[in-house]
Each structure stands twice: as structure tokens, then as C-alpha cells.
Amino acid sequence: MNLNQSQLSSPEVIWKASKENVLSGKGNQKLSGPWQLMLLGDGSPTRHLKLLTGHEVAIKVISMVMGNNNESGVPEEVNELDPPLLRRQVWLTCGDLTLAWAESWWNSREAEKHLQNKNQPIWKSLTQGRSELFREVDGLALVNANWLKSEFQEEGPFWSRHYRFFRQQKELTVIREVFSPKLEKWLGPIPRKAF
Numbered sequence: 001m002n003l004n005q006s007q008l009s010s011p012e013v014i015w016k017a018s019k020e021n022v023l024s025g026k027g028n029q030k031l032s033g034p035w036q037l038m039l040l041g042d043g044s045p046t047r048h049l050k051l052l053t054g055h056e057v058a059i060k061v062i063s064m065v066m067g068n069n070n071e072s073g074v075p076e077e078v079n080e081l082d083p084p085l086l087r088r089q090v091w092l093t094c095g096d097l098t099l100a101w102a103e104s105w106w107n108s109r110e111a112e113k114h115l116q117n118k119n120q121p122i123w124k125s126l127t128q129g130r131s132e133l134f135r136e137v138d139g140l141a142l143v144n145a146n147w148l149k150s151e152f153q154e155e156g157p158f159w160s161r162h163y164r165f166f167r168q169q170k171e172l173t174v175i176r177e178v179f180s181p182k183l184e185k186w187l188g189p190i191p192r193k194a195f
Helices: 019-023 033-040 045-053 076-080 108-114 122-130 146-152 181-187
Strands: 012-016 057-067 085-094 097-107 134-144 158-167 170-179
Touching: 019 134, 033 045, 033 134, 033 158, 033 181, 045 057, 045 085, 045 097, 045 181, 076 158, 076 170, 085 108, 097 108, 097 146, 097 181, 134 146
Parallel strands: none
Antiparallel strands: 012 134, 057 085, 085 097, 097 170, 134 158, 158 170
């Protein structure tokens, strides 16, 4: 299922909230309500992006490769997935704006089952047939990478979160998302330098 070998390195984590604060929904007091909802809410970010911008979310697949999770910066929850693992990386765009980057880790059999349409948002793939899912936000961080600056055409650092989807109390996937500061147009200013 190797779609492309140009896998990007995980962005460097500059600051992260404690897991206890994230799980309890405390996140960070410096975040406005709209940003708290975007970063710590358990709703679909692709649906949020569509609602905010009025544009369908298009997925640009960067890569889907089999691999390990030994790279630094990989969320610890990835270790709870059964190997062998597939790692998928995508850009999320609305109209002509790139508003997010995401990477996800999957057991390869689950990926084969759930990612048949590789250019479709994961939420849409997972909820076909109205299957029940549970999303748990596990991490909130500020991250940086030159390739993010280049694609977003913004200076970092950038807000990031990672979460897991569960089905029948079993981890299905771990997803990390990094959001463009261009979302400030709809969500208001967000602090990035004071951490």
C-alpha cells in the first residue's frame, strides 16, 4: 500500500500541555473559546473546516507507507496499535487555502479496511455505515517545521493536537493534526509566542 515514499518528518514539539490537562479539558487558559473547541473538542475537524470556510475539505495525500514508530516526536499512544503499522500524511485544503496537515498511524489490516478511498477525510471513511466511534484527545502542543512554514506560508510555531479513535473499546488509529494560523480569520487570534 505504499503510495509515495516522500514521508515528512514529524514536526518538532516546542511546548506541550500535560496529558492530565488535555484529558480533563483544561488545555490552556490562554486559548479563546473557539480555539479550545477546535483543538480540544471531540468533533470532526474536517467538518469544522467546512463549516468555517464554506468550502468542502479536499485531501492531498502526501504519503502512505509501512514503517515503524521509532521516530522522535511520535505520540506515545501509537505504541498501543498492533503492528505492522501504516503511516498516512495529508494536507487539508479548503478552496485555495491549506489549513491543516495531518498524519495518522494504523494497523495495516485496519488501514486496508478503512482507507479504501485514500483522498477522502478519515472521519468520512470511518463513519460510513454509521459505525459508532469514540474520539479521545490525548495531546496539545506547539510544533514547528520548515516544511509547515513553507506550505502554510506563515511563521511558526503552529498549534497541534493528537487523538485516538476507538471502536468497541479498541484503539483504531492515532491522528495528529497541525493547524494553519490562517484559521485566525474565523476563530480569532491565538497565542503562539508566549510558551
